[in-house]
Amino acid sequence: MAKTALCRTEECPKNGMKAVIAEGGLQLLLVSSGEAYYGYQALCPHMDVPLEEGFYDGAVLTCHQHLWQWDIHTGQPMGDAEEPLARHEVREEDGTLYLVTPETTP
Amino acid sequence: MKILVTAKTQAFSFDCEPGEKILHAGLRSGIALPYECGTGTCGTCKARLVRGAVHEAWPEAPARAAFKPDSGQFLMCQCQAGEDCDLEVSAVVRPMPPETGRPGALSARLRRRALLTHDVASLELELERPLDFEAGQFVLMTAPGIAGARAYSMVNFDPQAERLVLLVKKKPDGRMSEWLFGDTAPGTRVGLFGPMGGATFHPDVAKNLLLIAGGSGIAGMMSILSRAAQDRYFERHSGHLVFGVRTRRDLFFLDELAAFQAGSPRLEITIAGSDEELDPELAARYPRFAFAKGLVHAVAGERMTDRFENIRAYAAGPPPMVDATLRMLVVQGRLSRDNIRYDKFS
Numbered sequence: 001m002a003k004t005a006l007c008r009t010e011e012c013p014k015n016g017m018k019a020v021i022a023e024g025g026l027q028l029l030l031v032s033s034g035e036a037y038y039g040y041q042a043l044c045p046h047m048d049v050p051l052e053e054g055f056y057d058g059a060v061l062t063c064h065q066h067l068w069q070w071d072i073h074t075g076q077p078m079g080d081a082e083e084p085l086a087r088h089e090v091r092e093e094d095g096t097l098y099l100v101t102p103e104t105t106p
Numbered sequence: 107m108k109i110l111v112t113a114k115t116q117a118f119s120f121d122c123e124p125g126e127k128i129l130h131a132g133l134r135s136g137i138a139l140p141y142e143c144g145t146g147t148c149g150t151c152k153a154r155l156v157r158g159a160v161h162e163a164w165p166e167a168p169a170r171a172a173f174k175p176d177s178g179q180f181l182m183c184q185c186q187a188g189e190d191c192d193l194e195v196s197a198v199v200r201p202m203p204p205e206t207g208r209p210g211a212l213s214a215r216l217r218r219r220a221l222l223t224h225d226v227a228s229l230e231l232e233l234e235r236p237l238d239f240e241a242g243q244f245v246l247m248t249a250p251g252i253a254g255a256r257a258y259s260m261v262n263f264d265p266q267a268e269r270l271v272l273l274v275k276k277k278p279d280g281r282m283s284e285w286l287f288g289d290t291a292p293g294t295r296v297g298l299f300g301p302m303g304g305a306t307f308h309p310d311v312a313k314n315l316l317l318i319a320g321g322s323g324i325a326g327m328m329s330i331l332s333r334a335a336q337d338r339y340f341e342r343h344s345g346h347l348v349f350g351v352r353t354r355r356d357l358f359f360l361d362e363l364a365a366f367q368a369g370s371p372r373l374e375i376t377i378a379g380s381d382e383e384l385d386p387e388l389a390a391r392y393p394r395f396a397f398a399k400g401l402v403h404a405v406a407g408e409r410m411t412d413r414f415e416n417i418r419a420y421a422a423g424p425p426p427m428v429d430a431t432l433r434m435l436v437v438q439g440r441l442s443r444d445n446i447r448y449d450k451f452s
Contacts, residue, residue: 046197047149048172055436062436064429066150067443079443082114082198 003091003098006030012037012097015058019050022099028088030097033058033072037097039090040075044068045083061085108190111139111153113199122187126211128153128160129182130299133202133209140197142450144183144246144302145257146170151182158191164254207238209300216294217269219286222358225276226322227287228261231296236266241307241333242326242420244449245270245300249285255299256282259325259422263332270298273325305420305447309337313418313445315345318406318431320423324349324359326449330420331366331373340370346410350378350402350427354385360392367394378405403431407438414439421448 004023012018012030019042020028027042029051044051044063055062060078062069068081075085089100109128110119120135122128129151132139142150146167155178164184173179182193202208214231221227241263246255258272276283307315307330315334317327327347334340351357357377367373376396377384384397398405402423410417419441421431428450435441 047152055433057437064432067432067436067446069443 001103002101004101006039006090006097006099009037009092009095009097015056017052017056017061019052026088026099028090028099030090031056031061031072036073037090037092038072038075039088039099040070040085041088045085046081051085107187109187110190110192111137111195111199112156112193113195113197115198116200118199118201122191125186127163127183128185128187128191128193130209130211131187132182133302134211136202136208138200138202139182140195140199141183141302143257144299145255146181146184148450149181152179153182154178154194154196155180156192156194159188160185160191161188207240207301209302211297211299212237214270214296214298216290216292216296218292219290221287222273223356226356226358227274227276229258229272229274229286231270231272231298233268233270233298236268237270237301238266239263239301241329242305242447243301243303243329244326245272245298246302247272247282248297249282250294250296252281252285255297257302259303259323259329260301261325261328263329263336273322275322303449305422305449307333307418307420307447309334309339311418312343313416314343315339316406316410316417316419317345317347318350318402318419318421318423319347320350320402320427321356323421323423323427326422327420328359328362331363335366335369340372344372344374345370346374346376346406348376348378348402348406348409350380350405350423352381353379354382354388357384357388360388360395364392364394376405376409378402401430402427403434406431407434410439414441417441418445419447421446425450 006020012032014032017031029040029042031038046068049065054064060069061072069078070085075087091098091100107122109122118137120132122131140150142148146164149169167184214233217232218230244257244259248255261271274286276287319327378398380401383399419435421428428448435446
């Protein structure tokens with residue numbers, strides 16, 4: 001397992017979201033919900049619109065372009081949305097948010 | 107030419123005439139291909155060319171900027187087929203329901219033009235054949251000697267309409283609006299494609315209406331109000347139109363709105379001025395209107411507090427205004443996608 005620091009925890013507002021770029025150029029949307037943090041693809045799977053520009057109420061994420069919506073706890077589509085969001089494992093440790101990736105075996 | 111479209115769950119084929127846009131050919135054949143603006147700016151109609159050749163009518167179309175080179179991506183609203191083509195569309199595409207009128211090309215003559223404000227005019231067009239459309243729809247218009255099509259919403263609503271009334275906003279350096287605001291001769295022939303757009307109202311929706319318009323976005327709302335009036339809709343349901351402008355001199359259609367309200371006891375009308383308090387004289391002349399200072403989405407949100415139950419909302423206007431309104435309807439109003447109707451085009 002490899003850990004990459006993404007940002008300080010406080011940079012992602014409580015029940016809010018923040019877009020970051022991880023090492024290697026992976027664009028991620030960090031989302032806080034209650035005590036949990038999630039990492040999802042940063043662009044809408046519909047038309048590549050940045051999801052950070054959308055609306056988020058602490059539970060449901062809405063892309064502002066065509067109002068596709070997802071359950072933030074699962075990434076599963078709601079209503080009109082046709083595709084789930086790709087999830088990336090994120091962990092909070094000592095005030096820092098990390099991207100967790102499986103160790104590649106040599 | 108034969109076009110084969112492979113969409114997410116289904117494939118379709120249709121004929122495309124030489125010089126015809128691929129989007130238009132598909133829509134005319136009853137296939138609900140994805141689109142929003144129809145004029146090359148939104149990117150909703152993007153497709154990938156798998157086989158064949160297409161001709162780009164407008165290589166500088168703004169929505170193309172996001173396409174990767176050599177990806178084979180193109181805009182169906184801007185491209186003609188050069189030969190038989192196979193395309194991929196990464197959306198769910200369905201056949202249009204049989205009861206929907208199919209859009210098509212038709213020609214029209216300019217009958218009348220009236221200036222409504224310093225930068226908004228209404229155009230009356232006489233159609234070569236009657237056209238059925240839904241309240242809230244728009245047409246694409248082309249004019250002689252001007253490249254590309256522009257989208258304009260219908261103001262009127264008539265079954266089997268023989269004339270269309272459209273609203274045109276004057277744009278700096280906009281060639282079409284310059285032409286329309288210039289001394290364009292009555293009788294001039296223009297080309298149309300339509301009807302288009304999904305922000306439609308039909309009385310069967312049976313919900314209370316919230317109509318939020320910024321500037322010339324009022325066009326489609328007028329059509330919806332006409333449709334509702336013809337059906338006596340506001341005897342059964344309530345309605346609230348919030349019409350936002352910058353200043354007093356940007357206002358128009360107030361007499362027409364007052365006439366809708368006179369016949370509709372349950373229709374509420376709020377006029378919002380973002381840059382100034384609207385003249386108190388207006389309040390005397392239109393006693394049943396409410397007036398407020400602020401951005402139209404904020405005024406609508408404030409006046410609709412605790413009244414979002416059983417609402418179908420429509421939004422039209424400049425893109426930033428529509429975005430702010432959608433945010434308000436989703437976050438504050440908690441309306442579902444199905445009850446929010448809008449077409450974003452500038």
